[in-house]
Every structure is written in C-alpha cells, then in structure tokens.
Amino acid sequence: MAQDVLIEIGLEELPARFIDDAEQQLLDKTISWLNEQRISYDSAVSFSTPRRLAVLVEAIAETQTSIEEEVKGPAVKIAKDDQGNWTKAAEGFTKGQGKTTEDIYVKEIKGTSYIYVKKYIEGKPVQSLLPEFKDIIESITFGKNMRWANETLRYARPIRWLAALYGREVIPFEIAHVHTSNITYGHRFLSGKLTLEEPKQYAQLLKDNYVIADAAERKAKIVEQLHALQEKHAFQIPVDEDLLNEVKNLVEYPTAFVGNFAPSFLELPKEVLITSMAEHQRYFPVERDGELLPEFVGVRNGDDFELETVIKGNEKVLRARLADAEFFYEEDKKLSIDFFQKKLSRVVFQEKLGTYTDKVKRVQKIAGHLAENLQLKEIEEIARAAAICKFDLMTNMVNEFTELQGVMGEKYATYFGETQAVSQAIREHYLPNQSHGSLPATVVGAVLSIADKMDTIAGCIGVGLIPTGSQDPYGLRRQAMGILRILKDQHWNVSVESLMEFTLAVLQDAGLTLQTAAKEELQSFFVSRAEYLMREENIDTDIIHTVAGNQLGIFHFTVEKAHVLSAEKADEQFKTSQEALVRVLNLEDKVEDKNQMVNPSLFQTESEKELHDAVQKIKGTYTDQLEKQNSEEALQLLADLSADIHAFFDHNMVMDDNEEVRKNRLAIIHELSVLILQYADLRKIAWKQHA
Incomplete structure (x- = not known):
C-alpha cells in the first residue's frame, strides 16, 4: 500500500535570504533522488519557515520499479581466444553481472562486435532506502555556513530536531547527533512540542499551532493584511517585492500592524526614512498621494495578543533610529565637501590598490579620457563629479546607513551648492546597483559610473582578486555587466578593449604592481559577462562566440x-x-x-x-x-x-x-x-x- 513520506529539518532561525533557495534545493534534490532510485510517487511539495525546511511526498511506492538492463562487455576479439573459447575477460565480465557465459549475446557497434548480457534488477523495498534522505539533507548548500559544538557538519544554523515519517513509522537516521522522530514544534512562543501521527496532517497541525508552513500562503496572508490596512486607513503601502519576500521569511505566523513616528522626522530626506524603516527594521513605509506619512506598517511574528504593546515597542525602536539619523544629518551639514574629501586619504579602498583618495584620482583620469574620446560637452561637470564622487562615504550618515552611499552624496552636494548635474552624477555613479538594476539617466552619471567600475574591476583583477565560484566580494561581475549595459544603452562608440587598456595604464602609472596576465584575465572576464548578457537576449552561444570571440569592440554594435x-x-x-x-x-x-x-x-x-x-x-x-x-x-x-x-x-x-x-x-x-x-x-x- 502506498504511503506518504514527510521529512522536516528543524533549525535555529535561518537568515531570511537563505530560505527560499534552501527550500527549492530540498525539493529538487528529493525529486532527483526519487527518480534516480526508480521510486514512483503522486506528488512532492515543500515547506519552509525561519525554523524549518520540509518536504512531503504523497503516495510513494512500496518498492522500486524493477528493470531489465542491457550491460555491455568487452569486444568479441577480447572476449574470445583464437579457438573461439571464452576468455577470462568474458568470464569475469559475466560473473561480475551475476551471469554466466551462457547468457552472452553479441551486438555490433560501428563495425566492432561486443558481448552483452541482460541483467534483471529487482526493486528493493522503498522503506529500506529512505534513510538515504540523510545525504539529501546534508547536501543542501547555503551562502554561509557554520559549525556548532563539536560537530563536523557545516550548515547555515544548528539542527535542533529531525522529523521523518514513512506513513506512521519513523524513518531512522541521525545528523549531527540529532535522531529522527515523529516530533515537530509549533510557534516558538505560542506553542510547543507536537506529535505527528502521519505526514498528511503536517501543514494543518502546524497551522493550528501558529505556524503557516507554506511560504506562498504566508506571503499571501501578509499581502491580504496589507490591503486591509490600506482600506481601513485610506493610505497606500508601496510594497517592495524583495522586502515582502524577506518579511515572509522572518515570520511563521504574520500579523500586520500600523505604527507612528513624530511628523518632525519628515524633514529628513525621504530616502533616509525609507532606509531606516525598510532596510533596518523591515517595516513598510506608508504614503498618501505620493507623500510619505509619519506612519509605518510592520509584521509581527505571532497573533494579535497585546498587539498595542508590540506596536509601542516598535515605535520606540524606530524613534531612536530616526533620532540618530536626524542628528547625523544636522552634523554633516555643518561641515563641507573639502572636509570629507581630506578624510578619504585615511581610508583604505583595498590593501593593494591604496586609499579612496588614490581611487578618486584614477577615476578622474579614466572619466576624463572617456569624455574626451566621446567628445562630450559636459567635460567640466564630469571632472567635478569625478573629483568629489566619494566624499559622502566619510559622512556620519553614510557611516551609519551604508545603503545610502551616493544618495546622501547627491543630497549633500546639492546642499553645499554643487550643480544638479554634478549632484545627480554622484548618486548615479553607483548604478546599476544590481545586475539588472536601473542605469544612470544622465551622461555625466554614466561616464562616472563606467570610470569607477572600470577602476575597481581592472584594479582587483590586476592584483589577482579574481572572482571564483560564488565568491565575488567586490561585486566585480555585477559591475562589469553594469559597464556593458551602460555602453549599450548610451550607444557610445568606444571599444571595451580601449577602456581596459587605458585603465590598466592608469593603474600602472599610479605605481601599482599588476600581474603579468592582467590584460588577458580582464579580457576573459568581460567576455564572460558579455556572453551572459547576450544569452539573456536569446542569442545562441555560437553566435556570441562569433561576434565576441576575439574582442568585444563597440559593445552595442557587437550585440x-x-x-x-x-x-x-x-x-x-x-x-x-x-x-x-x-x-x-x-x-x-x-x-x-x-x-x-x-x-x-x-x-x-x-x-x-x-x-x-x-x-x-x-x-x-x-x-x-x-x-x-x-x-x-x-x-x-x-x-x-x-x-x-x-x-x-x-x-x-x-x-x-x-x-x-x-x-x-x-x-x-x-x-x-x-x-x-x-x-x-x-x-x-x-x-x-x-x-
């Protein structure tokens, strides 16, 4: 009789950014294993919360599918001697397959005859194979791992319990000294230990104990609550999808609420308020007719019991953070761009590439060269923007809210009397800040963005800091794609190779020691990013190699x-x-x-x-x-x-x-x-x- 299977990994709270990928890995690896093991089933679904990853397989077969397999052996000329007798090679082959030489038959492939036998593989009881789920669990990878106690296993967070059921029976195995059982746990504060009678009751049992295990259902519940609050309070909640996904993975049982802060804080730049709410506290900002209101929406991990107390606590935390921001903002305005510029000389950009002052000088040269080659009329604005593009890194505000680099540069530059073109370019030179993020809207911002990114990429690769695997601490891949996207967007007639060569020359003129193969490594790196971008435009790999194999040239023309x-x-x-x-x-x-x-x-x-x-x-x-x-x-x-x-x-x-x-x-x-x-x-x- 077909049974259901449930596997649940109970953990300390996982980082929200790890959860979706880990859940998908668990589901994909489970399905792959079932297929490899020739185990039929009706369906497989996954679950996740901050404290658990789980997979439920319904109607799994009792035994593997039995198969008859054709096994190829050595060529006939090796399998038979001159007298036509079977050799030891033939005998060894058949013995290894559990057969005799009487079972041999011959087939010809591309003019050569080989010996074969047919091998019947009887399916094993599925229950005896299920402990192999241990390997699936241990094979899940995370962006960052840890070890705990004396365990050798590296995992995102310590494993606290393992629930594993085949029907009503526990599947026996252990990981990091945690043994499987039929025990799971409800909400950390609103429930406790729970006994699973059978796999199918998993989701409902947890829901009855304040855990919505289905991530999609949890997200939908948050959205539903946000809509209800919008209607009740007649305001709008601009929902950022990334923030919504993060909040979904921070709670097991969501309850949305509205909090307030002092209207005086609205004097702060809008970006500061939104960053304080969204990036630091995971709150949703609130607007009416496009104007920010002195309110926010948070999502509690639990029910609505004593919700007013929870709201007051959140308001207190946000009030303290906004008060800090207000203080930093006012203090920064008492200083000057020159004051912050001087501090750049005391901060190292990268050990082998010097200080931020050194970097700015190189960016000025690269930006000037690009502007001159393109015969742009904004020469003066580009020169000024390049000279002060990093000053805001030394401000109190950016030191506290690093996400606001560039944004505060624009705000402060405007306050200190810089032109709009220069101020805007300081913000835009960080764009795109994601692989497919928004590009600079102005020519000055685009030139500065390319110059800054090219210096970072050529500098890092030049001194041997080449991204490997998933490791790219300086975001070089994203920045290279940014350069190529800007060149394509602006339709600039400058070759990627000329930009690389000039940047390497600037680095060498600055007295930096570059690796012998720096130019080739840099070329290869940009080609790989160009290939990635062109594949996204549904261009076949052979076409990509045809136009970009030797050089990328003028990128928009190459595409x-x-x-x-x-x-x-x-x-x-x-x-x-x-x-x-x-x-x-x-x-x-x-x-x-x-x-x-x-x-x-x-x-x-x-x-x-x-x-x-x-x-x-x-x-x-x-x-x-x-x-x-x-x-x-x-x-x-x-x-x-x-x-x-x-x-x-x-x-x-x-x-x-x-x-x-x-x-x-x-x-x-x-x-x-x-x-x-x-x-x-x-x-x-x-x-x-x-x-």
Missing part, C-alpha cells in the same frame, strides 16, 4: 551584429552566401605571408579578376557601413560577393603547384578574409542544415 547573424542563421536564402564566406575563411589559415599584396598580372582566369575587382569595388563602402554601424548593410555587401566567390573556387585550384600563383590566390583569400573578420568569424556559427 546588433549578433542579432543580424541570428536571423541569417535560420534564413534559407542566406545559405549560399554563408557557404561562400565560410569557404574563404576556411583557407585563411593556409596564408603564409599576411603582408603579400595581390598581383593582377598573375591572374590566370577571369574569375580571379572578377573576385578581386568585386572586393575592391565594395571595400570602401563596406568600411563606411561598418563605421556607421549599419550591420545589415555591411553583411549584405559581403553576401553580394557570394557568386564571385563560388566562381573563384569552381574555376581555380587555390593551392596551385606554381608557388607564385598559389600565393597570389591566397592573397586574394586573405584580403577578403580580413573584411569578413572585421564583421565576425563566421566559421564559429553552427549553421542550420536546410532541407
């Missing part, structure tokens, strides 16, 4: 070429052109002298002359189209050569026995290859085979 080639890859009408251009590139490696010029006097056929003339005819226009970044027009000019290319190959032996003729024909190939490769290396495309 545009990728889209053009993606369309042509599936176009039947482009097939003839594709074949012609790839035929040319395939011979490029045969060219011995890349500097040899084509000599028309050595032409022996009309097709040689016609191809050479056709190339000369389009060369100027083609170069002009590339400079204008007309990707479709440039590719069409190459495609128009396809008839002449095919005629050339049909009527000429390129690798002629006559050395002069051969080299001259290869010179034609090289001249054309150079043009094609200026667009992309079409050899890397996995061209579709048309019917």
